[in-house]
Amino acid sequence: MSTAHVHDDTDLDPDDLLSVGEVSRRTGVAVSALHYYESLGLIAAQRTSTNQRRFPRHMIRRVSLVVIAKRLGIPLTTVSDLLAPLPMDRMPTRREWQRISRAWKTTLEERRRTIESLEAELVGCIGCGCLSMKACRLLNPEDQLGEQGPGAHRVE
Ligand code: FES
Known part of the structure; x- marks a missing residue:
């Protein structure tokens, strides 16, 4: 064979x-x-x-x-x-490859969590359409505008 x-x-x-x-x-x-x-x-x-x-x-x-x-x-x-x-x-040793692959797994896990969080926020926008700089979590993820106080804020 x-x-x-x-x-x-x-x-x-x-x-x-x-x-x-x-x-x-x-x-x-x-x-x-x-x-x-x-x-x-x-x-x-x-x-x-x-x-x-x-x-x-x-x-x-x-x-x-x-x-x-x-x-x-x-x-x-x-x-x-x-x-x-x-x-x-x-060549990289098995132990070195394990260390690198673990670091990359952590990176993938962080990326997955970020995507899941963004997806959840996007679901909240579906059917909304407000595109509010204050209310929309995607536009104002950390409520940064709220921290600047009331009133109109410049859009960067
Ligand atoms: S568009 Fe209204 S919450 Fe995002």
Whole structure:
């Protein structure tokens, strides 16, 4: 029985150095995106003895983290902050990935709560139509205008 060949990093020698094209082929991430990730410090290449830029194979794991973050809608700046403390000369450990995934879960939970709150407020607007700067929770979430006292307030 034959099995399909999957292009992951398990069929590579640990000392393999990959061209940006090879990293692109193995991760499905466009070469232009990889260059962008490199400019952000998310991944890093090294020079060979013949002065060619090559990526250590463990960079595939860092690219995988970025791919997951993008699926979750995590901004690249946040990804950069989380990956910054991780050494570039080895792949992220299981413990490091757990710490990062927990942080992203917290981010998703916060986002879900925000969406649920906005949805509840929007439901209150359905059929209302007042668009009141004072009464509508979506227009005046913290009752900021109320804190400014009575009377007309400038709309920013
Ligand atoms: S439009 Fe009336 S409460 Fe939002």
